[in-house]
Amino acid sequence: MEIVKIKDEYITLGQFLKLTNHISTGGQAKPFLQENDIYINGVLDNRRGKKIVPGDEVKISDEVYKVVNS
Template sequence: MKQEISLKTPYITLGQLLKIADLIQTGGQAKWFLAENDVYVNGELDSRRGKKLYPDDVVKINDRMIKLKAGK
């Protein structure tokens, strides 16, 4: 499944992305989610909930591909 998310700020964190993509309900669940699931940022495995994500970054979580784009 492919999804695009528009950013209204220069960047968001991986933890924020998990909430926006409806993968978790609260920020506190991010640590648990990242420990239980492989998350790839631009093709590299990353489990840091504070990882900064910018427009044009691609995040792969299980069968989901999320591309970030600059908002207007």
């Protein structure tokens, strides 16, 4: 499990994908989400605007990320 630190109250899924280097631009979020299953706290979610808050676990493929405050 990899720890991802955020400064704000939340981060959107699209921003999270950029932060974790799955995509390089925001425009790549929609196609990436259409082709990959993303689980947030065990629930499948493909909304790029989904708010991710500290304490959430995000699973992309076989990678698991824990979101914490920095």
